[in-house]
Structures are given as C-alpha cells and as structure tokens.
Amino acid sequence: MKSLSATLAALLVLPCAALAWDLDPDGSAVSYVSMKNGSIAEANSFSSLSGSVSDAGAVTVDINLASVETGIDIRNQRVRDLLFKVDVFPKATVTAQVDLDALAEIAPGASAKMELPLTLSVNDTGSDYASTVLVTRAGEDRVVVASLAPVIVDAEELDFPEGLAKLRELAGLDSIQPVVPVSFVLSFAR
Numbered sequence: 001m002k003s004l005s006a007t008l009a010a011l012l013v014l015p016c017a018a019l020a021w022d023l024d025p026d027g028s029a030v031s032y033v034s035m036k037n038g039s040i041a042e043a044n045s046f047s048s049l050s051g052s053v054s055d056a057g058a059v060t061v062d063i064n065l066a067s068v069e070t071g072i073d074i075r076n077q078r079v080r081d082l083l084f085k086v087d088v089f090p091k092a093t094v095t096a097q098v099d100l101d102a103l104a105e106i107a108p109g110a111s112a113k114m115e116l117p118l119t120l121s122v123n124d125t126g127s128d129y130a131s132t133v134l135v136t137r138a139g140e141d142r143v144v145v146a147s148l149a150p151v152i153v154d155a156e157e158l159d160f161p162e163g164l165a166k167l168r169e170l171a172g173l174d175s176i177q178p179v180v181p182v183s184f185v186l187s188f189a190r
Helices: 002-012 073-084 100-104 161-171
Strands: 021-023 029-036 040-046 049-053 058-064 091-097 111-115 118-122 125-129 132-139 142-147 151-154 179-189
Touching: 049 179, 073 161, 125 151
Parallel strands: none
Antiparallel strands: 021 049, 021 179, 029 040, 029 179, 049 058, 058 091, 091 118, 111 132, 118 125, 132 142, 142 179, 151 179
C-alpha cells in the first residue's frame, strides 16, 4: 500500500511537460488592425483557430484564413479571395517552442512574463517575429497566453503586395498600410 501511495504522489507532482495541450478555440482570439487612407483604423479578427502544444513544447496554431472578419461581408470576401487567396493558401500557421519546465513552475492562478519567438508561415512564405507574452496558469489543466504588445507583421514580407494593391483599387482607396499590429490570446487545455 505504501508503494502505491508513493507512486500516486509521484504522478501528481510530475511537471506539466508530461502532457500535451490543445487549443481551446472558444477561449482564444487572434486580431489585427488595418489602416487605410492614412488615418482610418479598423479592427479585424479570425473566428476559426486550432492548435496544440506537444509534450516536447512545440507550439502550433493554425488560423483558418477564410474565417477573417472585417465587419463588412464584401470586404471579408475580397480579403479571402484577393489578399489571402484561401483557395490556394487556406491557413496561416504560427509555430514556436515553449519551455515546459518554466511553464510547470507557474502555480495555478499565477502569471509570468516570457519572451516567445514566433514563426508565421502563410502564402508559401514565412517570417520570424519576437513577442513578449503573459502566460497565466488559469488552472491545473489550463494555460492562457496573451501578447503583451502587438506583433508587428509586414504584409510585404509575406508576399501580399499584389493583393493589397487589388484591394486598394477595388475599394477606391488612396492607401492601405502594409504593416499591421497583431494581438492574440490563446487558451490551451490538457
């Protein structure tokens, strides 16, 4: 009996590194702000996300680009078709590597600030970004990761200049800013 108790106690204190985490899409959000004609800012978001953190700390978040929400149906369709080209490139993928030992040190209910390098792959190209995040252990089996500052994404680095030009022309705009701030809140459960 003593041996069984010791084994159970050892299992209960194993670090969270021993289990994979799945993205909770209902508790997660990715959004960005677009700028047009120099001074008009508009909030945009994606409604369909999926992802996980492996038991080795490999983070993958897939963004369904067809789920873009700009607040105007025709603009949603134009962004999907002309900018993202979802018929050819249906998703963007964000990858990162997280230190699961550091995560295990965060007590439930506590938070820690971390640097988290990210790679964004979309449109057959990719780019690396630095990000500072706040990681909160919302419970023993839930972690929430939120950007503390927006990640600045340059659409030209991701091969979107042609699509931006088409959008600008169709909307009769003087300009669409190619650099956008992207924010996120990602909730993972195991």
